[in-house]
Amino acid sequence: MSTAIKTLLSAPISARLGMGMVFITLLAALLAPVIAPYGETEIAADVWMPVSSDHWIGTDNLGRDLFSRLMYGARNTIAIAFLITALSFVIGVVLGFLAATVGGWTDQFLSRCVDILMAFPTLIFALMVLSVVGTSIPALVVVIALLDSTRVYRLSRAVAMDIEVMEFVEAARLRGEGLWWLMRHEILPNAMPPLVAEFGLRFCFVFLFIAALSFLGLGIQPPTADWGSMVRENSGAITFGIYTPLWPAGAIAFLTVGVNLIVDWFLHIASGLED
């Protein structure tokens, strides 16, 4: 534990900045019902009103308070993105480790399946599947998680193959340990640094992916607040010279940059490169 804290404290300024940014966003997400001055879907005033003391960053295309929508959007988007990333990791890591540890035909089969899946452009594929399956939240989560798990599979398989040739894995094999023990106790603890870094990166990509899908109308449906949809809904304001859509877009950028700063630092540590 203390080594973890020591590592946290030794973080460079960029990582600390990143941690701060993520922390603010998480805070907003968690405390949305408490902090938000207005309801998520409450129509409070006139359309696209400017910054005022009543509405701290103005209103959106239906007259809803933008600040409150941002808070609730944080909640929804982060929760769903996190769920998707976690699910994609469970699938990707388990299958990746399995392919590396068992090898042979299992590895060939899984890797070729993943190759086929990865051959499709993700956005088009997702649009296609979602328009068939519908855009309920569970459908969204499963589809994106499956698509993303292919990247996680590739990484975890590569990392596991590096670890699998170490003698301590052979020693465990010779003992008679089963697959589960090998993957969970021998390989996983040694694979954590690159996997954690990848988790952060994946989270950002998922975030942007949902935003893109919502922008195209096949992601999170209105009236649920979601940063991507908010950009889409308010995009008309630009023609009037009103910069409202920049707020949710800026929020997306803010969180992405924050996570990236932390992940950068993680990757730097994991790579073991000299400063």
Next chain:
Amino acid sequence: MTRLLTMKNIVIDGQTGDTWTPIIKGLDLVLDKGEVLGLIGESGAGKSTLGLASMGYTRQGCRITSGSIVFDGMELFDAPESQMRGIRGVRIAYVAQSAAASFNPAHRLIRQYAEGPVQHGLMSTAEAEEKAVATYRQLLLPDPENIGYRFPHQVSGGQLQRAMVAMAMSCQPDIIIFDEPTTALDVTTQIEVLAAIKEITRRFDTAAIYITHDLAVVAQLADRIMVLRYGELVEENDAREMLANPRETYTRDLLAVRSFKKGKINGNSKREVILEVKGVTASYTGEDNVLEAIDLKIRRGRTVALVGESGSGKSTLARVITGLLPPAKGRIVFKGEELPAALKSRRRGELRRLQMIYQMPDTALNPRQKIRKIIGRPLSFYFNYDRKQQERRILELLEQIELPEDYIERYPTELSGGEKQRICIARALAAQPDLIICDEVTSALDQLVAEEILKLLLGLQGKLKVSYLFITHDLATVKAISDEIVVMLNGRIVEKGPKQEILKPPHHEYTELLLSSVPEMDPEWLDSFLKTRAIQGSRISHLPTSTA
């Protein structure tokens, strides 16, 4: 004798995190023209650091804090990079331990040879290549005209090491620093490289700093020896003087290594046969056999030493016995019952009684598991011990391997090499095996540490009556701990029997070659060995040894 190099009061610090700790604590070093200085000591003594410092160079995370390095009248400490570039590689050259890591695998050998002199403007590429061929001939490399046009992966370890020596000679330097050049090589290959180094330093009157931990090797080459420990000088003397009359206890310990011997064994046949290997033939590809018709018996409480050089098949035999490589022909019989060939088909009880200890303790232990888990897992896996029983047994085992109780909370990275190897031993013992396969378990350790490990293993054998299959290429170890010796060459057993019989002449030719290739402390040994070899050359040359 012209004084070439004078290093005075060198202090080198190493960085860990934010703190700088001294690695070399104020050492002096002098070198004359044509003189060979041996730097010996264990890992971490500072030999390489000091050797590199003579070029004014330190590895990442180190710095030369103070001191003076005068080379041929020039002060090198804090000299500008431009001056250093004119010296490094040209006037002071460096030969690293691992030739494989020092050559660029994408370029031919001769091109890498020519790089130095051409870069420094000493000669044209054509001239450099001519010189390369001449040097390869002097170093007794096979086919010197064409060997330079090969890639590093196309030549053997010993040849590559000599190519590196040639490369270091390319600019005709005044000093060459040899950093453990033969440590990674087989005994018979080592001879060739040592002879080459001796020849080249004599012919060109090159001064050399020879860094090694093997006293017998340094005895063959050095005029003077410096013994280092923990960054300080233990003893410095003329080579022959030091070997005849070592002054310090530490030096005497280094010289006396492996002098302890196991007691003679009496009458063999009454003891139970634990492992029998019958007619095992194995291969990796299905075509070339890596092992041919191996027959072996190991009895209770006995140590069988499996000796051979790289490529002889010793580790492959270990893999066959443990079930990682099912043999094409033959059987493995454990305590009278035939073992299934493949690991997967073996029962837990069968797996428990056969344990293995590896060569590199760094990779043999999971760095993310505490000692408690490493030693405790076999206990819970084989015997279903609960937490309390585990804890008690782990502490017992820690005592048996002579490590303190609080180590149970540590991670492997917090232990030294010797301590990690002890944990590996404890992990094997936890299963209460009948046979432990020790795969070169002391090869990666310093001599004094290795000695402690061997003593520990012998002590445990006496107490627990466990048998060892000891795989090694180090004949000194074999002499010290084995009861029976099995000599392997190219996948076959050439000779086997009780230790006393094998070590007494007459020998099989290959055994003769192996035994005679081990360097002795006598400084005359290398020269006389080469003379006898030249005479016997025709007799032994038909043997299919690993090409050096």
